Amino acid sequence: MKISSLTRLASALALTAIAFGGDSYAIKVGKIITMAGDPIENGIVLIEDGRITTVGEASEVQIPWDAEVFEAPDLVAFPGQVEACTSGGMDRTNESIDVAPFLDVVDSVDPVNFFFEEVLRAGITTLNVQQGNSTVIAGRGMIVKPSGMTVAAMMVRPQSGIKIAITPKRGKSRAVQLMILREAFAGLRRTLEGMVQDSEVGKDLARREALAQGRDFEAEEGKGRAMTGSGWVVEGLEAVPRASIDSKLLPLLDIVEGRISVYLVCSTPMDVLHGLEIARENGFLSQTVMLIGPTCWKVSDEIKAAGVRGVILPSTLEHTERAPFADEDTVTLLPTHFTEKEIPFALASLNSTTQSLWFQAARCVGLGVDREIALAAITSGPAEVIGLGNDVGTIEKGKHGNLVLFSGDPLSLQSQVRYVFIEGKMVYDRTTDTRLQHLMEGVEPEGTAADEPVVEDVHEEEREDGDK
């Protein structure tokens, strides 16, 4: 650490651009599609301590002497793609209880699940893992990278969001769904108001219970503080130590106070309107991302006016409506529509293998969406939508060194993902991807059950001993 800060001082003094120690990488490719300006032919990306420090033409960039250089003059670098909301890689995606924000997806994600291997192979380097759509208020999700043997190693941002479903799960009515949802927030409010009252009359049973459980009142997050947020506010909450509030309710308070993103599932326009209303009432509009259905473009003006952070488009990509008498189809191309409405949006994979993000972007182009818009909708678009716009989604200075090296055009069926780099480190190499070889060429990976078992001659040693 000392050495690296010394060198930083050195570079600050403009003595030399050479870095020392630390993790320094240089990736030199035939073309860089930066998604932040024009593509660069024969470009170099320099990455230090996981972040991109320089992007430029090979002739203009000085590679630090200590950098680990990776050269691939025939490959095309593209930003690591960003999956804005997925339930892949989890043990079970939904809860049987309706309101479960106190749960954490961290306990459910299996790092060795093939899902993460598949998305990495498709060139996705950032995933927002949230629960499924069948819980009213789901557990807290997180943003991960698909590389690492433990959840801790995969972590990009813990507790990054909570999914709230306005669209009811099968068998439930919308009325019940909304009643449960409203009651969850109303219940939180009643509880907090009750606690404020109790603290005024000295009847703070909750506090005594929390004390008995040894919760920390002195830590900064345990102390009482006034409630904030753009929705409703309980006056006098500063008198109530936060540590005395039921930990099952705290995530809801995080939502109301605007500390956690909300992924709002709205498959129809009516759901969108209900969702916006509930988000406004409870103060989480500005941190809301909507997972919308094909018809929801009809309320795009309302979505725009509400000022949500963005939308995640349905996999159908377009909506066709037939006028019953005119026998005329009205086709709405969703990416184009939301671009025109200036609402940030992201595409979502159809599956983790054959119809991943790049395939969706390619379909968009086929349907007539501008190529740049389609490419942005799998990189910078989703990065913005999940609140990581400053960290991922493009190849530019200051962002994570997340790069995918394609053998050609990222949207071609004949292109292959050859290498993937996350924070400068190579995490995927197609030549060593035995499972892909199995899938593409039928070559059984060594050591799989289908292999001929290697029978060890256990008596060999004995015989040798006997010979002596």
Added chain:
Amino acid sequence: MITPVFLISSMLLALSSTTADVSKGKDLVVHAEYLHLAPGELVRNALIQISDGKIAAVLPGRSAPVGAISVHSVMAGMVDASARTIPSNGAVEQSQEVIVNLSVTDALDLFNPAWDRLARSGVTTALIAPPDYNVIGGFTVVVKTSGAKRVDSRVVSGTPILRGAIGDIPSQGNSPAFGSPRDYFARRPTTRMGVEWEWRKAFFDAAQVERYPEMDFEGADVLRACLAGDVRIFIQAWTTADIRTAIYLDEEMQAEGYGDLDLVIDAGAEAWKEPDFLVRTGTPVVLPPFPATGRLGEQAFMPWDTGRKLIDLGVLVALSAHGETGLNGRLSTQAGYAIRGGLTFDEALACVTTNPASLLGVEERVGSVKAGMDADLVLWNGAPFSATSNIVGVVASGEVVLAPR
């Protein structure tokens, strides 16, 4: 107000005078920047004249006449040799395991919206087969996927094709060999071995009729026609073990001197594992849709380069949707996947047009864009099968099924 209109129309007349000869008396004219007449035959800036549902002429090197449909690329309407969505399981006759006298023609429901989806996806001709819950399910029918709601006007007559299945599926749901039967419809066989035995028994019995006329039974004539090679047999066989069984059946019939079956392996996912069986008997294969994770029906494993491997060995390959729905179930998607697996564009085109057409014996009518053939066209806004292209129009028998916007 009259004068300007008159002026414009006379200008149009003047402009179109050079093109009048190409659209006069024709029902429809389609212009393509790239026209794939057949695999390996590409012409530029071609006009396709259509009249009476047939291609009247193909004129390369022309510009698009006023009012004609004009697109980036045009290829022949696709042929799915294993489109299974149409008849329900109710189309399986349950009284016998080997049903050779019935045809699936009688079970077609032309009012099913699946036909429209199929046609709009660019599949203009399809083989409809009875489902696989019988050992031999009966005769198939080749139909156009759009047109009048009358079966006779839709049928494309080609080689008569009987279809059956080898493997576990025909025995699924049948009652076990022990205990009391669950219901009146207790059926045999109950195992994979039983299915194989039914195939052998059917052909063996039919062959005996030559020498012992008293052994004649209903359908023996059809089975004998199969042995004589007059009726083609599509056998669904997912796994390599089942493909082997099918080929052994054929070779056994030959060794016994009973005849030579005209076999086609349908859903031959594992044909790549022991391709020699197909190579030595010259048996074509219809591949099922490429799997996302490798495994398909009957746990068969099909890698993505299966088409490449088989074509390199000289096996005739057709791609199919095999009843899969959604994006994956589109034959054009499958052709794209085959290209991802190593096929050239022309090979992939053959696998969804000329190859399946020849397997169905309808290559004289469909599968390529030539004068005199059915006017079945797929219109693309870019290079066909590319991930960034889309089917924007479909013409079937001269009718616009999907109009380019």
